[in-house]
Amino acid sequence: MYRKLSKPLLLLVILMMVLAAALSACSSEEPAPPPESKPAESEAPAESKEAAQPAESEAPAEKEAAEAEEKTAEEAPTQEAAESEAPAEAAPAQSEYKLVWYASAPHPYFEEVLKGVEAFEQEYGIPVEKQIGPDWEQSSQNERVEALAAQGFTHFSIYPSDASGANGLYEELTQNGIKVVNFGASTMQPTTASFVVATDVKAAAMQATEALIQSMGGKGKIINVLEVLEDSNTVLRKEGVEEVVAKYPDVEIIQEISGMTSVEEAVEKIGNALSANINEVDGIIATGFTTSVGIAQVLSEYYDTGGDREIHAVGIDTDPTVMKAIEDGVMDGTIAQNPYGHGYLSLLALKYMADGYEPVEGVYHIDSGAAFVTKDNLDTYADDIMAVTEQIKSELTTKYLEK
Amino acid sequence: MAEVNVNQNVVSPKKNSNSGTGALAKLFRRNDMGVVIATALLFLIFALVTDSFFTRYNLFNISRTAGLYVFIAMGQMIVLVIGGMNLSLGGIGGLVVVAAGYTMDSMGWSPWISVPIALAVGMLAGAFNGIIIVKSKINSFIITLASLFIFTGLVTGISQGFPYTEIPKSFTLMGRGSLLGVPYTFILAIVTLLIMAYVFKFTVIGRRILATGGNLEAAQLSGIRTDRIVFLCHVLSGLFGAIAGLLWVSRMGSAQPATGSDWLIISFAVAIIGGTALTGGEASMLALFASAILLTLIKNGLIMLNVNVYFEQTFLGLIILLAVSIDRIRAMLHSSTRKFGRRDATEA
Incomplete structure (x- = not known):
């Protein structure tokens, strides 16, 4: 009896050990670098991940300086940001913002959007909970977003996995006072999402x-x-x-x-x-x-x-x-399209809503703009898109949001 | 290419007593002829009703896609034939594609190094399935379902969804090249099918595979180490999946991590329409070949005929139903001919 059971038990123990090792490896290590040929480096207007995190080989003094600079950036928003922000007394402390960015599944598009999210975090010093789901199923999205809502997050930037199905999730969230902004694609109308930041x-x-x-x-x-x-x-x-x-x-x-x-x-x-x-x-x-x-x-x-x-x-x-x-x-x-803007602007709109701003009545779509790329402007089209992002950013508290 | 089944090869050889009806009638009596006839008919119909069907470019595309389908289907057939299944075949394909892309693009290695590594990855993934199935005695459906998630997770984890585009131009020779207008992929598929037909028909290992699928207990009692056979078939499944993945990279000139996401239906459809029994112990390389062409032809023909995009899936289903009914009609005709034959013999 014991001999019969020993093999399957041993196999089970080995499997559990492999699983534990894999889980610990995944939680402690940086993800493997994506292929070098991705366009992210040339396209994204924001600083790359590598630039934000000083290389290990840097001189200690430089490293400390960089760390200090990064810390300062986290603690205080830039002057530009401060100028465009709501009055300081109305705004919650940075740690009190409960922002989430949720993407359906690993995809090159979301990597680009993530750059905008990271730029927002760095510029305003507000941490954002960033989650990428396992697949494009609405059910997976529901489970994960509901879990995040249960953790106390209050403002969500979401790529809807299913244009119709996501509305059910949004209705539940908004009934509990949670604000949702779609990025990348809109949910079917009518929707309880406050905005969609996407291409027309x-x-x-x-x-x-x-x-x-x-x-x-x-x-x-x-x-x-x-x-x-x-x-x-x-x-x-x-x-x-x-x-x-x-x-x-x-x-x-x-x-x-x-x-x-x-x-x-x-x-x-x-x-x-x-x-x-x-x-x-x-x-x-x-x-x-x-x-x-x-x-x-x-x-x-x-x-x-x-x-x-x-x-x-x-x-x-x-x-x-x-x-x-x-x-x-x-x-x-x-x-x-403007994936950087999809990330950056959706989070900024949510921040303003956390500061007490409300969407202007009848305004839902924030057209993030698009540029036509040809062989001639392969290296420069990102600048055109960045200009659109800046334009929308300057209009956010006048054209789209009000107090 | 031979039609082989366990009844024919191991348990009781199927010999037809109604000889003398001619070679054509003999051919018609074969179980795998239904799909061959259906394919031939469909080929004829599309050739007659569409202008662009017989263009060199179209025939090249059809044969190349069919070649790829053959490898995907063989990845499933080799485990179906032992009474199992491999739901993770697409995951293995994706893993192989990422392994090939990562080594060629990110590492800058030559295809001569990358291809063996990618093939090894495919076989290792198959071996992973095989060893767990054999040792745990859990149904292959459950094990390969779990490993599908594992492999898919590894694919997205390693690639982060990005394709690998820096694939050496020389590597596209197999996927894009041709010999006298016949794609290399198609030639490779035919050669592999012939080898597999030979293995099933004339080698001990082939017969052991069929016997294991036909009746596991009988195979064990006759001294076949069925665990080894199951393990081997899963390794082969991984190998065929790996070849399909590499051929896809070679055709595309880039390694797309989403490769394999739609292999599950293709692998089962081609293998089962191609005469592989879901219960195991039976497979026909000729029918599998015809089935791969049939499915490619249907998809190609629907676009050639410019069918309404909203009803495309309906047409696809209807044509598949029609094609498989031809086999049923053939079987009915065959059985009624045999009945009449017997009656005539009795009366005489």
């Missing part, structure tokens, strides 16, 4: 379509690559593309494809659509992240394998694969 998806789709048609010389046939039809944003993007195309009598959408949740699926479907229309297609437009990566991959491959038809392409977001395709001349451009 329809406007971005229209801008991308306009750019594509211009690159095609105002005429030709287009494949419209949509992401997932269940997403309400996809419907808006579809409308945006179709509205612009309708303005050009010589432009026609010859095929529309959708239902792509992974890059593999996108590559297969876009490849198929290209095959089906290879003798007549002049342009491809994608208005989703995954599909843009798919276009970059398919077209790179098409030209690498000897494809000679000139096919113009415009996508959205700044995934390294897309940026490389633009650099190589495979794609004409992409719409860069």
